[in-house]
Amino acid sequence: MDDSRAFLKDVKRLVVKVGTAVVTRADGRIALGRLGALCEQIKELNSQRYEVILVSSGAVGLGRQRLRYRKLMNSSFADLQKPQVELDGKACAAVGQNSLMALYDSLFSELDVTSAQLLVTDTDFRDKEFRKQLNETVRSLLSSRVVPIFNENDAISTRKAPYEDSSGIFWDNDSLAALLALELKADLLVLLSDVEGLYSGPPSEPHSKLIHTYLKEKHQGEITFGDKSRVGRGGMTAKVRAAVGAAEAGIPVVITRGCAAENIIKVLRGERIGTLFHHDAHLLVPSKEVGARDMAVAARESSRRLQAMSQQDRKKILLDIAAALEANEKLISIENEADVAAAQQAGYEQSLIDRLTLKPGKILSLANSIRVLANMEDPIGHVLKRTELADGLLLEKTSSPLGVLLIVFESRPDALVQIASLAVRSGNGLLLKGGKEAKRSNAVLHKVITDAIPDSVGRRLIGLVTSREEIPDLLKLDDVIDLVIPRGSNKLVSQIKNSTKIPVLGHADGICHVYVDKSANMDMAKRIVLDAKIDYPAACNAMETLLMHKDLVETGGVTELTCGLRTEGVTLYGGPRASALLNVSEARSFHHEYSSAACTIEIVDDVYGAIDHINQHGSAHTDCIIAEDSKVAEVFLRQVDSAAVFHNASTRFCDGARFGLGAEVGISTSRIHARGPVGVEGLLTTRWILRGSGQVVDGDKEVIYTHKDKTIENQVSAQQ
Incomplete structure (x- = not known):
C-alpha cells in the first residue's frame, strides 16, 4: 500500500460513478465486457462487506442507439433522403434507462447480486423530507447487501440545456455522485473515466504526465484539458470540478480508468493509480x-x-x-x-x-x-x-x-x-x-x-x-x-x-568570551566560568575563550580557574602568553568555536586589552566581564561590540526563554533588524495605516501639516 493512500484501509462505504464513455464503445454500442467486469468488481466488494453505491451514466446513449435503429426500421427510402431531425434527448433517456437497468439486473443476477434503481432530479434535493427518505432507503438496501444504482431522471427533469449550467444543486452525473457521497456519508468517491486519471495536459499529448495527487494550489489554473467526453456532458473538466468540491467537503475522491480490470479494487488496496483528491493532500504528498x-x-x-x-x-x-x-x-x-x-x-x-x-x-x-x-x-x-x-x-x-x-x-x-x-x-x-x-x-x-x-x-x-x-x-x-x-x-x-538574495538573520559562530578582571571576586568568577563552559558545552552561548588579567598570575587566580576547568574535564588550549605560562598546547586560532569541553585561555594586560581581543577575534555573540570595579565594568559594557554583553553573569543567560521572550528562533549577530536572541519581536516588521476623512494632496495647497505625536496622549488615556 502506498503511504499516501494508507487512509483507504478504513473505507467502508463508497460511491462509484461510471461514465458513458466506459459503459459504451466508440460506435455507441454497449461495452458489455467492461460492464461485466465492473459488476464482477462490485460483487467482490459486496462479498467483502463494502457498501457500494453505483451512479451510472449511459441511458441517453443507449436510448439514442435504440431509437435510431427503430426509426431506421420504420422509415421509407424517401424519408431517409430528407434532412434528419435530432432525436429528443428526454425520449432517449426514457428508452435508454429501461435498457440500462435491464442490463445491470441481468449481469448482477448472474453473479447472485441484487440491484435497485433510484432515479432522482435536481429539484428533489431541495426537499428535506426527500433527503431524509433517501438516506433511510439506501441504508435499508445496503443492510440487505443490495447495490443501489442511481441516475439522473433525464426523462422528466425540468432543468434545461446547456448542461454546463452549474446553477443547480447538481448538473451532471459526476456532480450527482459527489452530492450523493456527501449526502450518504460515504468514505470514498471513485469516478471512473476512459483515461487513467487527471493529466497535466491532454492525455494524448506526449508531454502530459499523470497527476497522482491533485494539489489545488499547484494544479488549479495550470492544467490544460482536452476535448470534452465524446458522449458525456463535461468530460474531465466536470470530473475535476466534482472531485474538488467533494474533497473540500471531506470526501476523498479517486479518478481512475474504468476500462481497466480491477481498478476499483486496486484503489481500495491503496495502490497508486489514478488521481487522488483529498482535503489534506498536502500532507499526503512527499515534499519533493x-x-x-x-x-x-x-x-x-x-x-x-x-x-x-x-x-x-x-x-x-x-x-x-x-x-x-x-x-x-x-x-x-x-x-x-x-x-x-x-x-x-x-x-x-x-x-x-x-x-x-x-x-x-x-x-x-x-x-x-x-x-x-x-x-x-x-x-x-x-x-x-x-x-x-x-x-x-x-x-x-x-x-x-x-x-x-x-x-x-x-x-x-x-x-x-x-x-x-x-x-x-x-x-x-x-x-x-x-x-x-x-x-x-x-x-x-x-x-x-x-x-x-x-x-x-x-x-x-x-x-x-x-x-x-x-x-x-x-x-x-x-x-x-x-x-x-x-x-x-x-x-x-x-x-x-552566499546562496540567496533573501535576507539572512543569524550568526555564523558563537565565540563567546569571559574576561576575569583583577578586581573580580574569585569565588564568583569560578562559578561563572565553570557554568559558562560546562553547563552545555555544545551551546552557541557557551564560553569558548577565557581571558584573564595579568595580575591574576601573581595572585593565583589563573591557577585556581584553570584547575577548576581541568577538574571538570575541560581541555585547555592557550594563546601565546598563556600556553607558555601554563604549559598547554597553543590554540590554532583565537577565532575557533569548540562546541565541546574545550576552551582557549589567554592573558591580557587590562580591560582594554580584553576589549581589543574580543572585538578582533570574537563573533559579536555574547561576552562577559567579571569585575567588582564598576568603572572597569562600564568601560567593557560600552565598548565591546557584541549582541549581548554581561557583567558578573554567565554567558549561558543569552537565551530567548531566559530573556523572557518565551522562546527564540535563533541568536542574531546582525546589526540590521534584530540582534541577540530573536523572539517574537524579531519576527515582525511594521506597517503604516493612515486614517483620513477625504483629504487629497493636490500640491499641498489645502492640507496644513501639524505632525503631532499622539502616542503619548493615547498611552496616558489608557492608563487613566
Whole structure:
C-alpha cells in the first residue's frame, strides 16, 4: 500500500460513478465486457462487506442507439433522403434507462447480486423530507447487501440545456455522485473515466504526465484539458470540478480508468493509480512532489488566515500545541531515542549527539515555554506610534508579521518546537529544514504540532522540508520567502548567505568570551566560568575563550580557574602568553568555536586589552566581564561590540526563554533588524495605516501639516 493512500484501509462505504464513455464503445454500442467486469468488481466488494453505491451514466446513449435503429426500421427510402431531425434527448433517456437497468439486473443476477434503481432530479434535493427518505432507503438496501444504482431522471427533469449550467444543486452525473457521497456519508468517491486519471495536459499529448495527487494550489489554473467526453456532458473538466468540491467537503475522491480490470479494487488496496483528491493532500504528498514554491505559497496563504483570527483564537492554537506535545511525550521520546541511537552508531561527535538528545523533562519544559508565549501580549497589530499629520488625518505605525520564514537548523529537534511556536505567535508562515540526524524526531514533532493547528488556518502554515536537494530551490524564492534563519555550523550559515538574495538573520559562530578582571571576586568568577563552559558545552552561548588579567598570575587566580576547568574535564588550549605560562598546547586560532569541553585561555594586560581581543577575534555573540570595579565594568559594557554583553553573569543567560521572550528562533549577530536572541519581536516588521476623512494632496495647497505625536496622549488615556 502506498503511504499516501494508507487512509483507504478504513473505507467502508463508497460511491462509484461510471461514465458513458466506459459503459459504451466508440460506435455507441454497449461495452458489455467492461460492464461485466465492473459488476464482477462490485460483487467482490459486496462479498467483502463494502457498501457500494453505483451512479451510472449511459441511458441517453443507449436510448439514442435504440431509437435510431427503430426509426431506421420504420422509415421509407424517401424519408431517409430528407434532412434528419435530432432525436429528443428526454425520449432517449426514457428508452435508454429501461435498457440500462435491464442490463445491470441481468449481469448482477448472474453473479447472485441484487440491484435497485433510484432515479432522482435536481429539484428533489431541495426537499428535506426527500433527503431524509433517501438516506433511510439506501441504508435499508445496503443492510440487505443490495447495490443501489442511481441516475439522473433525464426523462422528466425540468432543468434545461446547456448542461454546463452549474446553477443547480447538481448538473451532471459526476456532480450527482459527489452530492450523493456527501449526502450518504460515504468514505470514498471513485469516478471512473476512459483515461487513467487527471493529466497535466491532454492525455494524448506526449508531454502530459499523470497527476497522482491533485494539489489545488499547484494544479488549479495550470492544467490544460482536452476535448470534452465524446458522449458525456463535461468530460474531465466536470470530473475535476466534482472531485474538488467533494474533497473540500471531506470526501476523498479517486479518478481512475474504468476500462481497466480491477481498478476499483486496486484503489481500495491503496495502490497508486489514478488521481487522488483529498482535503489534506498536502500532507499526503512527499515534499519533493509538492515543490518548493508550492510549500512557500501555501505557508503564506495559511499565515494570512492566521493573522485574520482573533487574539484569543491564536492564543488557543499555542495552548493546543503545548497540550499536544505533552500528550505525545512518550511517542516523541521513542522517535528521538531512535535518532540518538542511529547517530551513535554512525559515529557522530558527542557534541552533536548532545544537541540531538531530548533529555527527560525537555518536552514539558518546551510546552511550558509555549504557554508563556501564549500568555504574552499579542504582538500583531500593536500600535507603535500614532501621529496626527493634519486635522482629521491620523497615521499609525503598527507591528506586522514578516510573512514566510525559512529556518534551516542542524541537530537540535527542540529548535523546531521553539521556532514553530514563535511563528504561530507572530503570525508568520514557516518552512523548516532540519538535519538528517534528527529526521524521526523532526517528523513526529512536526506532525504533533500541525495536527493541533485548526483547518481554518491549515496545516501547511508550517511546512517540513525533507530533502536537502530542495534547499537551493527554496533559497531562490526571494519573491515568496521573506527571511532565512540558519541555525547551525559556520559552514552552513556561510553557504546560505552566499546562496540567496533573501535576507539572512543569524550568526555564523558563537565565540563567546569571559574576561576575569583583577578586581573580580574569585569565588564568583569560578562559578561563572565553570557554568559558562560546562553547563552545555555544545551551546552557541557557551564560553569558548577565557581571558584573564595579568595580575591574576601573581595572585593565583589563573591557577585556581584553570584547575577548576581541568577538574571538570575541560581541555585547555592557550594563546601565546598563556600556553607558555601554563604549559598547554597553543590554540590554532583565537577565532575557533569548540562546541565541546574545550576552551582557549589567554592573558591580557587590562580591560582594554580584553576589549581589543574580543572585538578582533570574537563573533559579536555574547561576552562577559567579571569585575567588582564598576568603572572597569562600564568601560567593557560600552565598548565591546557584541549582541549581548554581561557583567558578573554567565554567558549561558543569552537565551530567548531566559530573556523572557518565551522562546527564540535563533541568536542574531546582525546589526540590521534584530540582534541577540530573536523572539517574537524579531519576527515582525511594521506597517503604516493612515486614517483620513477625504483629504487629497493636490500640491499641498489645502492640507496644513501639524505632525503631532499622539502616542503619548493615547498611552496616558489608557492608563487613566
